[in-house]
Amino acid sequence: xxxxxxxxxxxxxFHVLTDCTTQVQKGEVIVVCGxxxxxxxxxxxxxxxxxxxxxxEIIVNGVSVGDPRTNLSKLRSTVGxxxxxxxxxPHMSIIDNLGIAQTKVLGRSQEQAREKGFKLLDRVGxxxxxEKYPGQLSGGQQQRVAIARALAMDPICMLFxxxxxxxxxxxxxxxxDVMTELAQEGMTMMCVTHEMGFAKRVASxxxxxxxxxxxxxxxxxxxxxxxxxERAQQxxxxxxxx
Amino acid sequence: xxxxxxxxxxLQPTATGGDETYLGWMFYGFKMTIALSLSAWLIALAVxxxxxxxxxxxxxxxxxxxxxxxxxxxxxxxxVQLFLWYFVIPExxxxxxxxxxxxxxxxxxxxxxxxVCLALFTSARVAEQVRxxxxxxxPGQKNAGLAMGFTLPQTYRYVMLPMAVRLIVPPLTxxxxxxxxxxxxxxxxxxxxxxxxxxxxxxxTAQPYESFIAVTIAYLLINVVVxxxxxxxxxxxxVPGYIGxx
Amino acid sequence: MHEFDxxxxxxxxxxxxxxxxxxxxxxxxxxxxxxxxxTLLALMRLSSIKPLSWFAxxxxxxxxxxxxxxxxxxxxLIVPHLLESLFGLPRGSDMRLSSAIAGFALFEAAYYSExxxxxxxxxxxxxxxxxxxxxxxxxxxxxxxxxxxxxxxMVPLLLTQGIILFQDTSLVYVSALADFFGAAYKVGDRDxxxxxxxxxxxxxxxxxxxxASRIVRYYQNKLKTA
Ligand SMILES: Nc1ncnc2c1ncn2[C@@H]1O[C@H](COP(=O)(O)OP(=O)(O)OP(=O)(O)O)[C@@H](O)[C@H]1O
Ligand SMILES: [Mg+2]
Numbered sequence: 001x002x003x004x005x006x007x008x009x010x011x012x013x014f015h016v017l018t019d020c021t022t023q024v025q026k027g028e029v030i031v032v033c034g035x036x037x038x039x040x041x042x043x044x045x046x047x048x049x050x051x052x053x054x055x056x057e058i059i060v061n062g063v064s065v066g067d068p069r070t071n072l073s074k075l076r077s078t079v080g081x082x083x084x085x086x087x088x089x090p091h092m093s094i095i096d097n098l099g100i101a102q103t104k105v106l107g108r109s110q111e112q113a114r115e116k117g118f119k120l121l122d123r124v125g126x127x128x129x130x131e132k133y134p135g136q137l138s139g140g141q142q143q144r145v146a147i148a149r150a151l152a153m154d155p156i157c158m159l160f161x162x163x164x165x166x167x168x169x170x171x172x173x174x175x176x177d178v179m180t181e182l183a184q185e186g187m188t189m190m191c192v193t194h195e196m197g198f199a200k201r202v203a204s205x206x207x208x209x210x211x212x213x214x215x216x217x218x219x220x221x222x223x224x225x226x227x228x229x230e231r232a233q234q235x236x237x238x239x240x241x242x
Numbered sequence: 243x244x245x246x247x248x249x250x251x252x253l254q255p256t257a258t259g260g261d262e263t264y265l266g267w268m269f270y271g272f273k274m275t276i277a278l279s280l281s282a283w284l285i286a287l288a289v290x291x292x293x294x295x296x297x298x299x300x301x302x303x304x305x306x307x308x309x310x311x312x313x314x315x316x317x318x319x320x321x322v323q324l325f326l327w328y329f330v331i332p333e334x335x336x337x338x339x340x341x342x343x344x345x346x347x348x349x350x351x352x353x354x355x356x357x358v359c360l361a362l363f364t365s366a367r368v369a370e371q372v373r374x375x376x377x378x379x380x381p382g383q384k385n386a387g388l389a390m391g392f393t394l395p396q397t398y399r400y401v402m403l404p405m406a407v408r409l410i411v412p413p414l415t416x417x418x419x420x421x422x423x424x425x426x427x428x429x430x431x432x433x434x435x436x437x438x439x440x441x442x443x444x445x446x447t448a449q450p451y452e453s454f455i456a457v458t459i460a461y462l463l464i465n466v467v468v469x470x471x472x473x474x475x476x477x478x479x480x481v482p483g484y485i486g487x488x
Numbered sequence: 489m490h491e492f493d494x495x496x497x498x499x500x501x502x503x504x505x506x507x508x509x510x511x512x513x514x515x516x517x518x519x520x521x522x523x524x525x526x527t528l529l530a531l532m533r534l535s536s537i538k539p540l541s542w543f544a545x546x547x548x549x550x551x552x553x554x555x556x557x558x559x560x561x562x563x564x565l566i567v568p569h570l571l572e573s574l575f576g577l578p579r580g581s582d583m584r585l586s587s588a589i590a591g592f593a594l595f596e597a598a599y600y601s602e603x604x605x606x607x608x609x610x611x612x613x614x615x616x617x618x619x620x621x622x623x624x625x626x627x628x629x630x631x632x633x634x635x636x637x638x639x640x641x642m643v644p645l646l647l648t649q650g651i652i653l654f655q656d657t658s659l660v661y662v663s664a665l666a667d668f669f670g671a672a673y674k675v676g677d678r679d680x681x682x683x684x685x686x687x688x689x690x691x692x693x694x695x696x697x698x699x700a701s702r703i704v705r706y707y708q709n710k711l712k713t714a
Contacts, residue, residue, distance in 0.1 A: 091404045091405050104396060135481065313698060319658040330683045
């Protein structure tokens with residue numbers, strides 16, 4: 001489904017990503033973790049071409065992301081993405097947030113889009129909020145809307161960039177629950193997150209990054225029980241003691 | 243002080259004959275100021291929006307052009323720009339166009355030069371506001387739009403511009419006020435707008451205070467109306483629950 | 489198409505330079521008086537003495553609502569008469585330069601006071617409290633603690649306003665005072681070379697204002713990173 005081969009990226013002389021290689025199969029849930037600044041966000045944004053990269057290759061569903069001939073908008077419409085800061089469109093009601101790309105990108109009718117929107121809001125438990133505006137919802141509710149908005153496009157896979165790290169602790173679980181459910185339904189997912197409980201529960205594999213390199217890429221059991229690199233062990237020790 | 247106040251002067255017929263009163267002159271100037279400012283404002287909004295957007299696009303040539311545009315119109319005095327539009331540009335145009343311009347009704351010539359001048363001068367300021375509005379959006383918004391599969395123009399159209407425009411209503415209000423005030427500069431090329439009529443009244447009547455006070459009040463009136471109008475607009479585009487957008 | 493002939497410019501340079509000196513004189517004096525008067529207005533506006541703050545608010549709002557051209561016309565056409573009749577000055581004494589400076593200073597003060605007021609308000613309230621806690625009077629706290637901090641942040645805005653003022657000095661054209669623009673216009677009109685002289689004037693203004701605004705921006709960035 002997603003295949004990365006020796007992807008490298010630099011800003012000037014600063015190497016953000018170096019030779020990142022990994023594979024994501026259909027239905028897999030990959031958790032990406034690592035210290036701040038290690039390039040996790042950059043890596044995941046390369047997958048749908050939000051960040052350009054200088055060398056290497058990324059193939060998503062048979063399409064090469066780095067190829068200048070690729071229609072990136074079309075590719076992105078098939079890959080859902082959820083951001084740390086939700087990034088709902090503040091000037092639109094919740095239901096319109098879910099509908100806008102369905103109508104303008106996929107060409108669905110207004111009615112189809114609304115129907116689909118309501119169905120997904122039902123699913124994340126927010127149907128009553130449909131006519132409200134993003135600013136009127138709590139962080140956890142906004143993030144659930146953001147997931148629903150991505151799902152409205154019927155994506156073939158989903159990318160998450162620290163979806164819970166801007167949330168108050170009591171709202172983290174409502175979002176993780178939605179993500180867990182999604183994983184159990186067989187959605188292909190790549191999640192940057194520090195929620196190790198979530199990783200233990202649903203991840204197929206864990207990728208650990210440090211200084212722009214993929215240092216560990218292993219099954220979750222292998223990762224949590226005997227991480228090979230010292231950096232990963234330190235990282236785990238720090239994060240699990242909280 | 244030996245000054246004879248005479249507010250009745252406005253109702254007197256003008257010294258140039260005919261059945262016009264000085265009040266009629268004032269009213270003519272008032273209408274001219276309004277027509278000039280509003281038409282220039284509409285053009286300024288349209289051009290400013292385009293230039294402001296271009297300043298933020300990831301293309302060196304386009305954003306470079308837009309930057310140069312803004313710098314040129316911001317760093318030359320309005321009066322000089324006006325004289326350039328009125329006296330110089332018609333000379334530099336291809337002969338046919340230039341002559342066609344010079345043969346039209348002089349009032350129309352003055353009006354056109356003034357309108358283009360005010361419009362482009364203001365458009366550079368509008369562009370700066372549009373740019374800063376776009377830049378003040380959270381950077382993730384653009385990514386969010388693109389990630390949904392919008393093209394870059396669509397992202398601007400549906401995601402960034404609607405919010406940016408709401409954010410810049412207050413600074414645009416002051417630009418809108420400025421265009422009315424700046425229109426007074428156009429009296430220098432002979433356009434009979436409000437300030438010019440005030441000056442004529444000083445020349446034709448012995449009542450300079452009355453006429454200047456009247457003109458000043460007219461500008462204050464415009465100010466108040468614009469302010470209320472824009473406050474109404476602000477209230478109408480308010481986004482529920484959005485902090486910072488008030 | 490117009491045939492350019494730039495030959496009248498070199499001979500006119502001394503005259504144009506005299507004009508530029510007038511433009512600069514107006515700018516500098518008006519900036520200084522504008523800032524002083526603007527600071528006083530800002531302090532009045534923020535003071536707890538109601539009549540003072542009403543006066544300052546009224547003054548600022550009035551001047552910000554009327555066009556500069558109107559203010560200048562008031563000062564050229566009306567204020568001299570007023571002064572003549574008040575102080576019995578000889579009729580027709582040339583007060584154009586001083587009226588221009590007075591007009592600009594009083595007008596710009598309204599804009600400066602708004603910049604300064606925002607600057608004062610941007611200094612954290614705790615600073616005033618800390619100064620008072622040290623036993624300083626209100627005046628001392630303002631002068632020694634609040635205003636220096638406020639001005640540091642405001643310098644770029646004040647300078648930018650100065651550049652705008654420099655551009656606006658061209659409006660003394662309405663009084664036929666030969667500032668730089670007036671001089672250029674006169675030469676162009678005299679020699680039938682208005683096109684060249686106006687283009688020249690535009691280019692000179694552009695170079696000066698563009699350079700000045702670059703310097704301000706450089707300073708602003710330095711302030712930000714400091
Ligand atoms: N536009 C840019 N120019 C220069 N360096 C950048 C730029 N964007 C990101 N970086 C650098 O790239 C590195 C990786 O950034 P990235 O956001 O991918 O890290 P991250 O692992 O997601 O960190 P975090 O956990 O803080 O989100 C960081 O060191 C960052 O400083
Ligand atoms: Mg990140």
